[in-house]
Amino acid sequence: MVTAPRVVIAAPASGHGKTTVATGLLAALAKRGTRVAGFKAGPDYIDPSYHALASGRPGRNLDPVLCPPELIAPLFAHGAAGAQVSIVEGVMGLYDGRAGAGDHGSTAEVAGLLDAPVIMVADVTAQGRSVAATLHGFRTFGTVRFGGVILNRAGSPRHEEIVREACAEIGLEVLGVLPRSAPAQVPSRHLGLIPAAEHSAGARAAVDAMAALVSAHVDLDAVLRVAQLAPPLAVTPWEPPTAEPLRRPVIAVAGGAAFTFGYVEQIELLRAAGAEVVTVDPLRDEELPPSTSGLVVGGGFPEVYGAELAANVPLRQAVARLAAESAPIAAECAGLLWLGQSVDGHEMCGVLPGRAVMTGKLTMGYRDAVAMSDSVLADVGKRVTGHEFHRTIVEPGASAEPAWAWRGAREGFVQGGVHASYLHTHWAAHPEFAARMVAACG
Incomplete structure (x- = not known):
């Protein structure tokens, strides 16, 4: 209790x-x-x-x-x-x-x-x-x-x-x-x-x-x-499943003013799975943390900080090199934009072919999605419920190996070790995401 x-x-x-x-x-x-x-x-x-x-x-x-x-x-x-x-x-x-x-x-x-x-x-x-x-x-x-x-x-x-x-x-x-x-x-x-x-x-x-x-x-x-007045709860508090990998891989998680959207449990799951999690601020840091072997980029507002993100050429190049090595990279929404070619004309990391622009239309809502490709996060066929919330569009919006599909549409990118999509997911519902990410980094 x-x-x-x-x-x-x-x-x-x-x-x-x-x-x-x-x-x-x-x-x-x-x-x-x-x-x-x-x-x-x-x-x-x-x-x-x-x-x-x-x-x-x-x-x-x-x-x-x-x-x-x-x-x-x-x-x-x-x-x-x-x-x-x-x-x-x-x-x-x-x-x-x-x-x-x-x-x-x-x-x-x-x-x-x-x-x-x-x-x-x-x-x-x-x-x-x-x-x-x-x-x-x-x-x-x-x-x-x-x-x-x-x-x-x-x-x-x-x-x-x-x-x-x-x-x-x-x-x-x-x-x-x-x-x-x-x-x-x-x-x-x-x-x-x-x-x-x-x-x-x-x-x-x-x-x-x-x-x-x-x-x-x-x-x-x-x-x-x-x-x-609330009575005791007859539950066992949630704890992230733990693992002890042969080594503790360093996973960088994007933070700072441009990347503020993320659920706390995601970092707790990565640490419990054996990762050393280090924050990197794409507005300030010009290098990834030493020995970085994986990267997680959540949501935020790259469209607001486009010029500043573009100006950080050293970090953009470091991320491109990490992706070229097929290192595990998981990106959601803002992360998808930052890994692409540009946001409103401002150069981004160039890892993915998509170019993003702001629109006047809000895309928002829950999505029942299925994984269309094997990736660092999930096997093909994995079903999740996620959430979209953005006013940008990316062209093209999917690769030949898309991340997800819902309502007949394919969305996102699976490319090498990269999994990038507009879809926000809560990793506490899918703790295997963190376990797979850490195992791939190790």
């Missing part, structure tokens, strides 16, 4: 203030000396970067689409180890999951898998008593246990009084009311919020503003009482 006080922060829809409340709670509680852990429901990489900044420990994702639902509670227990309370930020509206699959992948499903109480965040702009009808509908629609509500963007003390009274009518405890003029703003761009790693001073200021806002207007002790 795992005792882990926890609460899920949900909302009727996107834009109600879940990130402000979740991040603000983490930061406010941490400033009081409480050991906190932050989680994000769904595939989003950016919100966990703010959770990490607020809590002082890695932000993690809980996605029952990318990972089997039975893995969610063990992954949570792994990430919550040592924390006194965990805050799980939901995704979209409470019951919004994968299209056409009911509440699969929703905040409600994650709350159920964790047996965790839910605190709703409700934007009360232009609403009075009607907010109670909305919240009553959400509370009675499913089996989620409501622990209270935090009302957001109240326009005046009188407005606050009206919405508090409305919630009292339905017996829903109000844990806090945030004013409409709150200054906690986080910079954003074409794919949403800017990751915390890209603007450390601005991100720190935003997190501090969220902490101050929540501290002033939310009853933190009441939130902790709700979290304590």
